[in-house]
Amino acid sequence: MIRVAIDGPAGVGKSSTSKALAKYFGYAYLDTGAMYRACAWWCLKQGIDLDSEQVDERTVTETVGDFFTGDHFDISVNPDDPRVFADGEDISDAIRSSEVSSHVSKVSNVIPVRNVLIAAQRAYIAREAAPDSFSEGLGIVAEGRDITTVVAPDAEVRVLLTAREEVRQARRSGQAAAGVGAENVVARDKADSKVTSFMTAADGVTTIDNSDLDFEHTLDMLIGMVEDAI
Ligand code: C5P
Numbered sequence: 001m002i003r004v005a006i007d008g009p010a011g012v013g014k015s016s017t018s019k020a021l022a023k024y025f026g027y028a029y030l031d032t033g034a035m036y037r038a039c040a041w042w043c044l045k046q047g048i049d050l051d052s053e054q055v056d057e058r059t060v061t062e063t064v065g066d067f068f069t070g071d072h073f074d075i076s077v078n079p080d081d082p083r084v085f086a087d088g089e090d091i092s093d094a095i096r097s098s099e100v101s102s103h104v105s106k107v108s109n110v111i112p113v114r115n116v117l118i119a120a121q122r123a124y125i126a127r128e129a130a131p132d133s134f135s136e137g138l139g140i141v142a143e144g145r146d147i148t149t150v151v152a153p154d155a156e157v158r159v160l161l162t163a164r165e166e167v168r169q170a171r172r173s174g175q176a177a178a179g180v181g182a183e184n185v186v187a188r189d190k191a192d193s194k195v196t197s198f199m200t201a202a203d204g205v206t207t208i209d210n211s212d213l214d215f216e217h218t219l220d221m222l223i224g225m226v227e228d229a230i
Contacts, residue, residue, distance in 0.1 A: 001127075001137055001138065001139060001140075002025075002027070002138075002139035002140075002156050002157065002226060002229055002230060003125055003139065003140055003142070003152055003154075003155040003156050003157070004018075004021065004022075004027070004139070004140070004141040004142070004155060004156070004157040004158075004159070004222075004226060005142055005143075005147040005148040005151070005152045005153075005155035005157065005158045005159070006018050006021075006141065006142070006143040006144075006147065006148075006159045006160075006161055006222075007143070007144060007145055007146065007147050007148045007149070007159070007160050007161070007198045007205075008143075008145075008160055008161035008162055008198055009162065009168060009185065009189045009192075009198055009199060010168065010172065010185035010188050010189055010192075011163075011168030011169060011171045011172035011185040012161050012162055012163045012168055012171075012210065013161070013163070013171060013210065013215070013218070014033075014143045014144075014161055015031060015033070015143065016215070017161065017210075017215065017218055017219055017222065018031075018141045018142075018143040019079045019082065019141075020079075020215075020219050021141050021219060021222050021223065021226065022079035022139075022140075022141040023079045023080065024219070024223055025138075025139055025223075025226060026135055026138060026139075027079070027135050027138055027139035027140050027141050028077035028078070028079070028127075028134050028135040028136075028138075028139070028140040028141070029077055029078070029079035029082055029140070029141050029142075030075075030077055030121065030124055030125065030140060030141070030142040030143070031075075031082055031143060031144075032117070032121050032142060032143065032144035032145075032147065032151070033143070033144055033145075034075065034082070034084050034092075034095060035073075035075065035084075035117050035120070035121070036104055036107060036108040036117065037084075037095035037096070037100050037101075037104050038067075038073060038075075038084045038086060038091060038095055039064045039067060039107050039108075039113065039117070040095075040100050040103050040104040040106070040107040040108075041086070041091055041094055041095050041100050042063065042064070042067045042072070042073075042086055043060055043063050043064070043103075043107055044099065044100070044103060045086075046063055048060060048063060050103040050106045050107065051103075055106050055107075055110070057110045057112070060106075060107055060110050060113060061110060061112040061113055061116075064107070064110075064113045064116055064117075065116060067086075068116055068120060072086055072087050073085070073086060074086075074088075074131060075124075075131045076131060076132055076134075077124065077131055077132060077134050077135075077140070078132065078134040079141075101188065102188075104188075105188055105191035105192050106191075108192065108195070108196075109191065109192075109194055109195050111195070114146075114195065118146075118150060118151055121142065121144075121147075121151045121152075122151060122152070124140075124142075125140055125142055125151070125152050125155075127140070139226075142155075145192055145196040145198040146196045146197075146198070148160065148201075148202060148205045149196075149197060149202045149205075150196075153202075156229040157222075157225050157226055157229050158202075158204060158205040158206065159205065159206050159207075159208055159222065159225065160198065160200075160201040160202075160205050160206070160207045160208070161208050161210060161218070162199070162207060162208070162209050162210075163209060163210050163211040164209075164211045165185075165186060167211045168185050169184075169185050169186065172185050206225065208221055208222070
């Protein structure tokens, strides 16, 4: 069982690269950012005020707790069709909206919320609580902000994917044209950096700066790292 942990800031291309890597090896794919986005979407749906400077952390924690323990949340780890559900409703597109992107850090900054999600992510990665049986026992690629450091620091392959700020902003703007919510990635990274460390690599984590690399080149480097670990 090979575990691949990939962290990095917004707009670096983590999701597309991680998904392609998982597909190449037939591994499962876990998008932890989608889990935080789903929580923010759920909180907004319950009418929780995420605009105030000081969010009501207790209410956010209780609401997210109910989202998970009440079995409202579901996620698919098949890289050919990774989807997120709330009460059976497919919210995979809704969680990419500008509204969710601009509020997600308010939810992910709440430490008890992180603890709930980290526990769920560890169980998914160990495939003890696999959301589906895709690729059980073979391998998993998990991406986010704290996978290499907190969620799976003992993963066989650990990578920090990064790129220059202007490159990441340009990539996200390009995605906005394709329907993903436009946003300021720098502001989100700053908010996220309060609770997670993903701008520099921790000990034993390999940095790949893909500012001047195309998609295939980045993917080839990752494939090589996984092959070395098998
Ligand atoms: O990866 P993505 O940009 O979709 O992540 C959305 C948000 O989820 C991040 O901006 C961050 O607030 C939160 N997140 C996190 N820890 C992770 C993954 C995502 O706090 N491991």
